[in-house]
Amino acid sequence: MATSVVMPALEMAQETGKVVAWRKQEGDAVAKGDVLLEIETDKAVVEVEALAGGILGGVSAAVGDVVPVGHTIAWLLAPGEVPPAVTAPIRTGRRMDTPAAAPAVAAVAAATTAESGARVSPKARRLAKELGVDLSTVRGSGAGGEILAEDVQAAVGGSPSRGAQKPSSAIARLMAERTTESWTTVPHFFVSRAVNATALMAARERLAASIERSHGVKATITDVLVAAAGRALRKHPQMNASWIDGAARQNAHVHVGLAIAVDEGIVAPVIENADTADLATIAGRRQDLAERSRANRLHPSDLAGGTFTISNLGMYHVDAFTAVIVKPQAGILAVGAIADGVVALNGQAVVQPMMTMTLSSDHRVIDGARAAAFLDDLVELLLHPDGWLV
Numbered sequence: 001m002a003t004s005v006v007m008p009a010l011e012m013a014q015e016t017g018k019v020v021a022w023r024k025q026e027g028d029a030v031a032k033g034d035v036l037l038e039i040e041t042d043k044a045v046v047e048v049e050a051l052a053g054g055i056l057g058g059v060s061a062a063v064g065d066v067v068p069v070g071h072t073i074a075w076l077l078a079p080g081e082v083p084p085a086v087t088a089p090i091r092t093g094r095r096m097d098t099p100a101a102a103p104a105v106a107a108v109a110a111a112t113t114a115e116s117g118a119r120v121s122p123k124a125r126r127l128a129k130e131l132g133v134d135l136s137t138v139r140g141s142g143a144g145g146e147i148l149a150e151d152v153q154a155a156v157g158g159s160p161s162r163g164a165q166k167p168s169s170a171i172a173r174l175m176a177e178r179t180t181e182s183w184t185t186v187p188h189f190f191v192s193r194a195v196n197a198t199a200l201m202a203a204r205e206r207l208a209a210s211i212e213r214s215h216g217v218k219a220t221i222t223d224v225l226v227a228a229a230g231r232a233l234r235k236h237p238q239m240n241a242s243w244i245d246g247a248a249r250q251n252a253h254v255h256v257g258l259a260i261a262v263d264e265g266i267v268a269p270v271i272e273n274a275d276t277a278d279l280a281t282i283a284g285r286r287q288d289l290a291e292r293s294r295a296n297r298l299h300p301s302d303l304a305g306g307t308f309t310i311s312n313l314g315m316y317h318v319d320a321f322t323a324v325i326v327k328p329q330a331g332i333l334a335v336g337a338i339a340d341g342v343v344a345l346n347g348q349a350v351v352q353p354m355m356t357m358t359l360s361s362d363h364r365v366i367d368g369a370r371a372a373a374f375l376d377d378l379v380e381l382l383l384h385p386d387g388w389l390v
Contacts, residue, residue: 001078002054002075002076002077002078002081002083002084003051003052003054003075003076004072004074004075004076005036005048005050005051005056005072005073005074005075005076006069006070006071006072006073007039007061007067007068007069007070007071007073008039008048008069008300009069009070009304015068015069016066016067016068016069017039017040017041017066017067017069018039018040018041018064018065018066018067019037019038019039019040019061019062019063019064019065019067019073020037020038020039020040020045020063020125021037021038021063021120021125022036022037022059022063023035023036023037023038023047024036024037024056025056026056026057026059027055027056027057028055028056029053029054029055030050030053030054030055030056030076031050031053032050032051032052032053033049033050034049034050035047035048035049035050036048036049036050036056036074039300041303045296045298046298046299046300046302046303047297047298047299047300048299048300049299050076052076053076054075054076054077054078055076055077055078055079055081056074056075056076056077057074057075057076057077057081057082057083058074058075058077058083058084059073059074060072060073060074061073061074063125119140119145119146119147120135120140120146120147121146121147121148121149124138124147124148124149124151124152127149127152127153128152131152131153133152133155135147135152137155138151138152138155139151172264172265175264175265175266178327179324181327182324182325182326182327183324185327186243186325186327186362186364187362187363187364188324188325188360188361188362188363189360189361189363189368189371190322190358190359190360190361191358191359191361191368191371191372191375192320192356192357192358192359193356193357193375193376193379194341194354194355194356195354195355195356195357195379195382195383196343196352196353196354196383197221197338197352197353197354197355197382198352198353199382199383199384199385199386200221200224200355200382200383200385201221201338201353203224203385203386203389204219204220204221204223204224207219207279207389207390211279211280211283214280215280215283215284217280217283217284217287218283218287219279219280219283220283220286221312221314221338222258222286222310222312222335223279223282223283223286224279224382224385224389225310225312225333225335225382226256226258226271226274226282226286226310227274227277227278227279227282227389228378228381228382228385228389229256229274229308229310229333229378230254230256230273230274230275230276230277231275231381231388232374232377232378232381233254233256233274233275233307233308233374234254234275235374235377236370236373236374236377237250237251238250238330238365238366238370239308239330239331239361239366239370239371239374240254240307240308240330241307241330241365241366242307242328242329242330242365243327243328243330243362243364243365244328248330248364248365251307253272253273253305253307254273254274254275254307254308255270255271255272255273255274255305255306255307255308256270256271256274256306256307256308256309256310257269257270257271257306257308257309257310257326257329258270258271258286258289258309258310259309259310259311259312259323260289260290260293260294262293262294262296263294267293267298267303268303268306268309268326269289269292269293269298269302269303270302270303270304270305270306271285271286271289272285272305278390279389279390289302306326306329307329308329308330308331308332308333309323309325309326309329309331309332309333310332310333310335311323311332311333311334311335312335313334313335313336313337314335314336314337314338314355315337316337317337317339318336318337319336319337319339319356320334320336320356320358321334321336321358322334322358322360323358323360324360325360325361325362329362330361330362330365330366331359331360331361331362331366331371331374332359332360333357333358333359333360333378334357334358334359334360335355335356335357336355336356336357336358337355338353338354338355339353339354339355340352340353340354341353341354357375357378357379359371359374359375
């Protein structure tokens with residue numbers, strides 16, 4: 001029985017996805033779990049895995065096409081099976097629209113060059129487009145002759161000179177567009193708190209060694225922040241809501257996105273069920289997501305379903321900042337560095353490790369008093385972690 005391959009939805013407000021590369025070609029045998037293609041969202045280039053085995057056929061989306069979410073773009077078939085007749089897209093430029101019924105188009109679209117048959121990495125393909133390089137003229141240095149970004153750069157005269165501007169990427173452009181849209185359409189407001197991080201640091205140190213021994217990962221301050229935010233969001237479901245189709249909608253789960261810097265910009269993969277996960281589980285998930293984000297190996301499920309986001313710039317020695325909300329979420333938490341500060345303690349001026357957190361909120365979903373109450377409960381969890389952090 002034929003299994004359809006559809007353009008997946010990677011976030012709640014997503015309407016389309018762009019085909020970046022096919023990793024399997026028309027007629028290839030595919031096993032369940034094999035990577036079929038790579039698609040581009042406003043956040044990252046991600047791999048789409050096969051949900052079933054079969055022979056890839058009826059490919060109807062070429063590299064560069066923008067396809068509506070849920071639209072069939074290929075089929076996984078039994079040997080000798082013919083792709084079903086479906087409502088097929090008409091290609092208009094780089095966007096695919098859905099007209100009246102027509103036979104499925106069996107167009108071959110693969111991550112190869114037509115002339116050489118060599119595989120091309122997604123980064124190399126984007127760079128070649130930006131620099132105007134004909135990939136058929138590039139000799140690949142990767143495994144099996146795969147063309148890498150370094151090969152494209154070498155084809156235009158070697159590495160860029162020091163101080164030369166790095167070519168803009170599609171991810172950076174899309175991120176800029178989405179950030180601008182959020183900033184200009186979402187009514188942001190901000191509340192901030194300075195937090196004494198003494199107990200927070202002690203609790204992390206207390207648990208870090210045992211987690212590293214038992215799970216092989218290093219628990220960080222960010223992991224504790226995710227765990228605390230998850231529990232505070234569970235208590236304050238309005239902060240965990242989303243603004244969709246002109247109304248606030250409650251989310252059934254607490255899934256915390258974590259802003260991670262990559263070469264092309266920022267991605268925000270999701271740590272699911274942050275309200276119930278223990279610190280070891282969160283640390284393991286965060287480490288895996290960070291490694292695969294920087295290797296451009298995120299899966300669609302990694303970016304789906306976020307209900308709140310944390311952006312921690314403490315490792316860059318930033319004291320405090322405000323962050324732009326990730327639509328359709330209602331809030332994002334910006335976290336600065338932990339640094340010594342002079343504070344009043346029991347009537348005395350003392351030096352303590354302090355951390356500034358700034359909460360950006362969507363005023364259509366939550367008002368100032370409720371946002372402040374959420375931040376207050378989050379701070380209390382960080383001031384007294386021994387009662388809940390495991």
